[in-house]
Amino acid sequence: MEKLFAVLGDPIGHSMSPMMHNDLFSYYDIDAHYLPFRIKAENLEDAVKGLKAIGVAGFNVTVPHKSKIIPLLDEIDELALQIGAVNTVVNEDGRLKGYNTDGQGFLTGLQFYVPSITGQKVLIIGAGGAAKAIYFTIAKNNPAKVDIANRTVDKAIKLVEECPFSASSKAISLPDANRDLGLYDLIIQTTMIGMAPKISESPITLINLKKQAMVCDIIYNPLETQLLLEAKQMGARVQNGLDMFVYQGALAFERWTGIFPDVERMKKNVLGQLGGK
Ligand code: NAP
DSSP: OOEEEEEEESSOTTOOHHHHHHHHHHHTTOOEEEEEEEOOGGGHHHHHHHHHHTTOOEEEEOTTOTTTTGGGSSEEOHHHHHHTOOOEEEEETTEEEEEOOHHHHHHHHHTTTOSOOTTOEEEEEOOSHHHHHHHHHHHTTOOSEEEEEOSSHHHHHHHHHHOOSOOOOOEEOHHHHHHHGGGOSEEEEOSSBTBTTOTTOOSSOOTTOOTTOEEEEOOOSSSSOHHHHHHHHTTOEEEOTHHHHHHHHHHHHHHHHSOOOOHHHHHHHHHHHHTOO
């Protein structure tokens, strides 16, 4: 019988996950289909019960449900629980178990540019859901330091206080980040500044960027944000959010099927949809 996979979010029309996973199911000859469902927050509990009742094989969870879904699942993986957000659910013999592949997706995609995070001085810009998944995953992997700069510094302080891993970390303001940027080897931009309609904006200035620094922006639409454009012009190595998106999907696909999929194929597909090369 054809297996059902899904993504729950609101809005959901823009999601490229259905196209990406349906292509993989057909490529690996797996009898399965992946559907997007726009679910309002007040209907999330019913949606999860309904999916469980019809025997869903697995699903992704996206904004705004990543945290609210936790009490609705039967079991939560330890890292997902620490992060406080689930983006992947697997039906394990009738029990729904939640995982978070966002942070590991980012780190796996980064490995082609930065083979090991150990000893790196990292600055994360932003303290939202994506920042938290990336921060905890990096903190777990022995960086020399990993600091958080956020518009609302209190939110960054909260993240540092909540981090269950013993990395050297502090919360700073965006003006402090601008001043001290030269201290960091790796800068990771996780806010939505740079996405439409704010495509000409950037959350920080790069005047003090260290030579040979690596600058990542987890936005992938546009493929080159203003921040990445400026970083490239200054001679820095850059990475957009496409790798994170594709690797978080690849890690979810692996959890569902046992197959780690062809990531280059996934990237090509998403780039095709985005009108990139
Ligand atoms: P979120 O939880 O809402 O966090 C938003 C962050 O952006 C907060 O740190 C917020 O700062 C900051 N921010 C918002 N407006 C700002 C402004 N005008 N100036 C400075 N900072 C501002 O969002 P999220 O879920 O983490 O997502 C953030 C971005 O990551 C989105 O662009 C999303 O598309 C992208 N993302 C990409 C992937 C991928 O696979 N590549 C995965 C997940 C998310 P305050 O705390 O001060 O409000």
